[in-house]
Amino acid sequence: MEYYKLVVLALSFASTVSCMASSHHGGPQIQWGSCDPSVVSDTSLSCGFLEVPLDYQDPSVGKARLALIKANATGERRGSVVFNPGGPGGSGLEVVNELKDLLLGFSGGVYDVISWDPRGVGNLTVPGEVFCFDDFAEYTAFFNGTIELTGIEETGNFTDPADINALLAQAPIMQKKYEQLAQKCMQSPSGKFLKYIGTAAAVRDIVSIANALDGPDAPINYIGTSYGTLIGSWLVNMFPERVGRVVLDGVFDPIVFATQEPSLSMPSQLISTDTIYKAIITGCALSGPSGCAAASEGDGPLDIDAKLQALMKTAYDATKLNASVPMTSGAIRNVLFGEMYFPADWSNLMNEEYPQMVQIVNGEAPANATLRRRSRQLIDRSPLVKRGSQPNDSPSFTGSAIYCADSVDLRGTTMEQVFKGIIPAAQNVSHLVGSTWPVAFYRCSFWPVRSVERYHGPFNKTLANKILVLSNLFDPITPLPGAETVARLLGKDAVLVRQNGFGHITVAEPSTCLNDITAAYFANGTLPANNTLCEVDADYEVFSGVNTADILAHLPRTDV
Template structure:
C-alpha cells in the first residue's frame, strides 16, 4: 500500500506562542502532514513543533515525547524539561518535541472536547461514578462494596456509550479515527524527513506513553532506528490485540506507596506530619487507612451532607504523589493536613464535587480517551461494564490495594468507544533493529513497572539494552541519577551502551524525598506489611 507524501519546504522556526511556551530558549514551527497516510482525500493535519538548540557542536536532532499521557503537550514538556534532555544527549543534538494529533490548541486536529462546557459535562454525569469515584474499604473485599459497584454498571455503560456518540457527532468527531499512535509514528518519520533529510535515521527519547509510541516506531520502521531511549516502558505487545488493562500497569504501585510511608516513618514527625515519633512504616500506613475509612461513604451516610473530600479523591491524590518522590515531603506536610481537615469538616454543598478541566472556562478534554481507544485492540461493544467493574475489583484485591479502584481512568472508556484508529499497529514487537536501543525502567514505578521494560527487552533480544534505575517514581527523571545521565551521554556521543545485558544505576545520595532521608535509606528499610 502506497503512503501519501506531502511536499514540505524547510521548517520556518520562529517565536513560540507565549501562552504555551515560557522557556525563551525554544523556537517553534508548524508542519503539514497527511491526516491519513493511505488516503489523500482525508485532508491534512498540522503539527505544532518546538525546538531547543544543541549547546555543543550539533550532530543532528533528537525527537522527544516526555509528557505524561497520552494527551500531554510535548511543547509544554520540552519547555519544562529542555535542560534535562540536553544533559542526557550531551548537548550534541537539537531537541524537538511536538503536540501530537488531538493535543492542545496549536496542532490540528486539536484538543478533543465532547461537551460544550464543564456544566454540561457535570450535568450529564451527575450522580454517577464519573464524578464521585468508586468508594471502597481495605482491598475491595467487602461484598457490600462490590454489590454496590456492580449495581451501577448498567447506568455507567449507558453513559459511556452516549458520551462516545456525543464525541463522534461533535465538532471533533471526524478526527477520532486519525489520532491513534500508528499515525503519530508516521508523523515522527515525516518530521525527520523534513528536518534531517528523507530516509535519515530517527533519534528519539520517549518517556511513559512515549515508550508506547517508541515501541511502535522501532518495529514499524526498524530500518530507520537511530539512537533511541525508551524510559518508563509500557510493554506494548500486551495491548496490541487486547483491551487496555490497568492491572498490568499497577503491579509495583503499592511498593512505591510503601516507599512513601517508609520514608515518612524514617523522617518522623519533624519531616513528615503523617508520622508520630517512633512509628513504623506500617503504623504510618494505618494512620492513612484511618483517614480513608473516615472519608468512606461520605456521599451515602444517612444524615451526612458529605465530606469535603471523599476516599476516592484521597486515593487519587496519593496515586498522583507516587509519580514524583520530589513531591513526597510537600504532600505529607502541606497537602495531608488539608486532607485530614476536610475529612473531619462536613460540606454544605456536595455538588462541589464536580470535574473541571485545568484550563479556565474550558470543558473536559477527551484527548487521552480518544488516543487510548483509537489504539484499543478490542472491537467496540464486545465488553459489558459489569466485566470492567469486576476487573477493577480484581486488580484492587490482587494487584494494588491502595489505588486499584481509582475511577475514572481513560482506558475504561474503550470497550464503549464508537471508533478505532484508521491504522493500528498490532505487532510483531520483536523486529531486528538497524541500531541497538536502550530501555530504562525504575525498580519501583507506579504505572510503568520494570516488568514492562524487561518484557520488551526480551522481545527485542540483541536489539535492546536494559538499564534499571534503583529508584521510586515514574521514569528515571523522577529521581536524579548521575549514572543514567552518563549512560545517555555516552550513547548519544559515541553510540556506546554497556556491554553487560542488565545494568543497575543508583539515585544520587544527596537527593532526599523527605528531610534527612535519601532513597538508599528507604530501599534499605522497605518491607511488606498488611494492607
C-alpha cells in the same frame, strides 16, 4: 522540582520567522520562528509548524498541522532527536519549555531536541484537543450521581459484599453513560477527526518531522517516556531501517496493548503501587515529625498507614451518610495514586495535602477546589504532562481518544465485566489503588472509533541500531515487566537499564549513573551491559534527611 507541577500555557507563535529549515531536503519545510514570549518563557526555543497528511494512506482526506518546538544543541550538532512526553495527551511544547536543560543533558547536548503537540493535543496542532462537553457544568450534570465524579467507594481491600454489590449496581448506569459519552464525542467538533488521531499517525508524523529536519535517509533519533514508549515501540518496528539513537523510558508493554482490552489489562500495570505506597509511609516515618507532618514521635510506617486508612474510612463512612461529601475515599485514593508518580512530590503530599485532606474530611475546612480538581485529573494523565484548565474547565478526552482509537476491536465487553476485573485487582494486585476510577483506559470497551491505521506487531524486528530501554524498579503505572518484555523481544538490538528507585520514568529521581549512560549513548552509541542497575544519587532527599537508599533499606516486609 517545579517542572513536575501543573503548567498552564496557552501557546501561540510570534509572526517573525528567523530561518528556513530543511529546504535542501525538498518536500515539506518547517519555518522556525520566535515563540511568543508571553507563553514560552525560554527565549532560546524556536517554534514552527509542519503540514502532514491527515491519512497517510489517503492524502485526499486533507492535511493535519503539527505545532513544533526546538531546543538547539549545546555542543557540536549531530542531528535532531524527537521527544514525546507521553500521556497520551502530553504537550511536547509545554514540556520542552519546562525541561529544556534536562532533555539537552539527557541527549548529551549534541542534538537539537524537537518536540510537538501530537494530533488531539492543544489548540495549535490540527486536529486539536478533544472536548466532548461545552463546559465543566455540563460534564458534571452528565455524570451526576455516578462514580465518575466520586470515585469508587470501598474499604477493607474491597472485600465487603455491600461495597461489591454497590459497584455492580452501577454497571448498567455507567455502561450507558460511556456509550452516550462516546456519541457526544463523535458529535462534537472533534468527532470527524477521531479516526485520524492515534499512535500510528504519531509514528508517521515523527518520520515526517525527521525527514524535514535531517533528510529522508537519515537515522531517526527518538526519546519517548510513558505512553511515548508505545509510540517508540511502534516506531522502531514500523521503521526498523530508520532507527538511530532511541531511548524508551517507563515502558508500556506493546504485546499487552496489541492483544488485550485496556479496560481489562489495567490491573497488570498496578503491580508496584502498593510497594510505592509503602515507600512513601516508610520515608515519612524515617523523617519523623520534623520532616513529615503525618508522623508523630516514634511512629513507624504501619502507624502512618493506620492514619491514612482511618482517613479513608472516615471519608467512606461520611459518603454513606451523605453522597455529596466534599471529599470521598475514592478521591483520596486518586490523590495518593497521582502523587506516587514523582518522589519529588511525596514530601508535599504528606506535609501539605494530607493535613488538608484531614481537615476537609473532618469538616474543619471547606473543600479545597484545587485538591478536588487534582484528584479528578491526576489519573487521566501523568502529572509530568498534565495541562491546566481549558476554557470553562471542560475536561479533555484526548487521552481516551488516543488509547481507545489504538486499542483492539470492540469485543462486546460489558461494564459488569470491567467492574469484575477491578474488584480482584483491589483484593489481590493493589489494595490501595486497584479500585481507582475514573481512568481513561476504562472507556475503551465502549469507544466506537478506531484509527484508520493501527500497528499490532510484530515487535521483534531487526533494527538498524541498538536502542536503550529504561525502567525504575518500582513504577506505579508502567512497571518493570513492560521494559523487560520490549528488551527481550528486540534481543541483541536492545539494552535494558534499571534504576533502583521509585516513580514514573527514571527522571522521577536523579541518577548520575543513568545520566552518564544516556549521554554516552547519544554521543557515540556506547551501551552498558544489559540489565545494568543504576542507583539514585545519594544526595537526593525524598523527605528531609531521607534518601532513596534509606527507604529501600527500611521497606516493611509485612502487607499494609
